[in-house]
Structures are given as C-alpha cells and as structure tokens.
C-alpha cells in the first residue's frame with residue numbers, strides 16, 4: 416500500500432528544487448498532487464512528467480502572495496479530486512540584495528517577507544477550511560536552520576523563517592480543533608537553484624560536506640522522506656513541531672557553544 420494513497424496535496428513552489436522533489440514523491444506515493452508555482456514552464460513540466468507516469472498531477476500557475484490565485488488553486492483541487500488533505504508551504508525566496516540589515520533595501524525586505532511568510536499565511540487561510548472538510552490533515556511549513564542561526568547578508572530570509580516557525584506554532588494550536596496538524600521542516604544545507612551561487616564557489620561543496628556531522632549536505636530524497644511522513648497518517652499525533660533536517664548541523668553548533676554541556680546533568 417502506498418503511503419499517501421487516497422490523499423490530495425497542494426505543494427507551493429513545486430516546480431523546482433525541494434518542492435518538485437516533494438511533489439514528485441507524493442505522486443509516487445499514491446497522492447493526487449497539485450502544485451501552485453509562479454513559473455509556467457516548470458509548472459507544466461511537473462504535470463506532463465507525472466501524468467505520463469500515470470499519476471494524478473495538476474500544475475497551477477499562480478502566486479502565493481495573491482489571495483485570489485491561492486483561492487483558485489484550492490478550488491481546483493476540490494473540483495478535480497473532491498478534497499484536500501495536505502498543504503506544503505514551500506515557495507520561498509532569499510531576496511535579491513546581499514546586504515546587512517542597515518543597508519537592506521526595504522522593497523527587498525518586503526518581498527522576502529511577503530513570499531516566505533505572508534504567502535504561507537494566505538495559503539493556510541485558504542487551504543485549512545478545505546482540509547477541515549476532509550476530516551483533518553497536515554500543513555507543512557518549510558523553514559530553515561537560519562531561523563535559529565543567521566544567513567550572512569540575507570537577514571530578511573532568516574527573519575522570515577523565524578517568523579514562519581512562529582506561524583507554525585500559532586496555527587498548530589488554532590487548527591488542532593479541525594484535526595489539522597501544522598509542523599515545520601527546518602532544513603540545513605541542500606543544493607538547489609535557491610543557493611546555487613554559493614555552491615559555485617570553488618571548494619564550497621567539499622567544505623560543507625565536511626562540516627555536516629553526517630558527512631554530506633541533504634538531498635531531495637532526504638527532504639521528501641520527511642515530507643511524506645508529515646503529510647501521511649504515520650504522524651497524526653505530531654503537531655506544532657519544528658523538525659531539524661540538517662544532518663546534525665544545529666546539534667553541532669549547540670555543542671560547540673557549550674550550551675549542551677551546561678544543560679546536561681553534571682553526572683553525565
């Protein structure tokens with residue numbers, strides 16, 4: 416039995432990178448999957464490629480920051496498949512400006528928060544009633560370890576992800592009455608178009624692989640594995656959590672600050 420058989424999922428920004436990895440995997444696990452994606456070519460490619468494999472896939476071109484676009488996407492899921500069980504708030508941007516906060520262009524700050532935070536709120540507002548009508552389900556917010564650390568010269572991104580973690584908590588309590596679980600996947604280092612400029616720096620990939628305690632950066636499969644667990648019925652008692660999918664990066668950072676040593680019992 417496939418792990419998401421009978422479920423309907425909406426993945427935002429599902430045309431590329433981690434979103435595409437999750438959307439493809441959801442299809443392979445038996446779900447009917449729609450993506451809401453701003454770039455038309457990759458939106459159509461998702462639908463074409465998965466339909467060709469006999470999966471139920473729908474590519475919807477739209478923008479998570481526009482309520483009408485999101486409303487229409489949820490309506491399309493309901494009209495085609497009659498229900499919605501899971502939403503992945505994955506669409507995200509880092510911002511164009513590489514500047515510290517004091518020099519940050521306000522329009523860039525606003526855009527990052529609009530997509531990463533307000534977009535997730537808008538999608539939650541429109542998807543939650545539909546998930547409630549299906550008897551409950553799951554909302555997954557894609558956050559980042561930069562919510563707990565920093566992202567050099569990309570402060571708006573870190574702040575947006577920290578706020579999204581807070582949105583996860585708030586929504587998890589408010590939506591529990593509808594049996595909707597809301598969790599964050601707090602990701603470490605993955606290589607996608609979002610950060611390809613970083614991986615173009617000679618030696619950067621090798622350096623990162625050495626830094627991650629598990630010995631490598633994450634893969635699309637690592638990300639999709641956790642998303643399937645959170646979207647499916649194996650996680651029905653899990654809500655309001657932020658799960659660090661980072662190969663041990665945050666654990667190592669905490670250890671190196673001595674924080675763990677301080678909170679461990681002295682007898683250890």
Ligand SMILES: NC(=O)c1ccc[n+]([C@@H]2O[C@H](COP(=O)([O-])OP(=O)(O)OC[C@H]3O[C@@H](n4cnc5c(N)ncnc54)[C@H](O)[C@@H]3O)[C@@H](O)[C@H]2O)c1
Nearest residue numbers: 428431432433453478479505506507559602605607608609
């Ligand atoms: N790649 C990493 O290392 C990493 C680490 C931590 C968190 N994340 C988070 O994971 C998520 C996916 O990241 P990725 O690395 O796959 O990025 P990506 O740039 O490869 O993919 C993001 C997708 O979102 C789409 N998108 C952007 N704005 C949109 C909008 N307004 N409406 C609809 N679609 C929109 C893009 O077109 C793109 O297809 C993001 O939220 C990102 O912040 C990524």
